[in-house]
Amino acid sequence: MNNPSLIMIIVSGALINNVVLNQFLGICSFLGVSKQMKASISLGVAVIFVMTIASAVASLLYDYVLVPLGMDFMKTIIFILVIAALVQIVEMFLKKKSPAVYKALGIYLPLITTNCAVLGVALNNVKDSYNFIESVTNGFGTALGYTIAIVLLAGIRSRINEKDLPRPLRGAPVVMIAAALMSIAFMGFSGLPL
């Protein structure tokens, strides 16, 4: 923690440029899974896990394989394959080594492959030319922001469900209005003096 810029990357990834509320990545699962609090927490933990590892692997691959070979235009294809493979490996590893965790994360691991936030972070790391450590930190911070957002929304939704809403607003619309209000609240973080 001797490097203050790493803390800045975490805060900026988690709060200021929140991956869901500000960059609109991973909206599918954000709207879909946030129905239940418990599932949201599981998904959040799974995303933190996968996104941190994926950032590390993608960063190493990009710096030491793709750039030296002059194939950086292949990054989209390579990254998505790496992420898909990684999710499979993590799933197999957890199933073998810690069935309890595997059971808790359950179906959320395969869903992460198509979570655009993971690919988004890998591409953003490259775009902002982060080095290895910074990429891992950014991956962790972004995933933390995702978890914060989805758990907060799950809490709000459990309250919304008890309310008597006008019929057209039920379902998706009211959830998105809640997300809009959360997004306004998160805009306040952009005033943080960093």
Add this chain to the structure above:
Amino acid sequence: MKQYIERLWNGLVKENPVLVLMLGMCPALAVTTQAANGIGMGLSTLAVLVLSNLIISYLRKVIPDQVRLPAYIVIVASLVTVTEMLIKAYLPSLYEALGIYIPLIVVNCIILGRAEAYANKHTPMLSVMDGIGMGLGFTVALTLAGAIRELLGAGTVFGLRLLPESFSMTIFIQPPGAFLVFALIIAVMNAIGIRTRQRQLVESGCDGNCALCNTACDSRTTEKAEPAAEQKGGDKA
């Protein structure tokens, strides 16, 4: 001929990917700050979708069933890479505006979803029409949302000034406006009776969550079913 037109109508209205199926929400929310960006994103996705449907439909008997998803992803990712290079070369301003969301077309749920749900079961011509229909539906939804956000947020549509500058509410071109505008569009569609699949999807617990959803949902239902079956067995015993 009739079934080709039916495909177009299906994609544009009946199963509009964004407004009815709620697929591809990420780019829809992110790039609709201007109507022009909405069209750009919509047409790029349309191009990828039509080509991927065509290729996957031709290869549907060649690709082994077990590895079909990785195969689809590679096909789509290659097409997206080509599209990205073309946009970068010929439309640099659009490339700047869409940024990271162009490579992210790879993980757009619509594309893998259509490959899985339609192209791998139907003839190439029908799949192409399905791609055009779905792509146009996506483009129309994005352009509509982009126009509303641009009008309310900046007072212009396609850069044409319709409202005086003092009327513009910047919040609509900022992130919260995206959620708000889409929430209201969907609420209006609910109100005039175009039923969204959202509710039943939410109940199935997976919200059309991208292509892998099918597998995930299957595993989930079997996981759920197993303890239930055990319980039943236990009761009987």
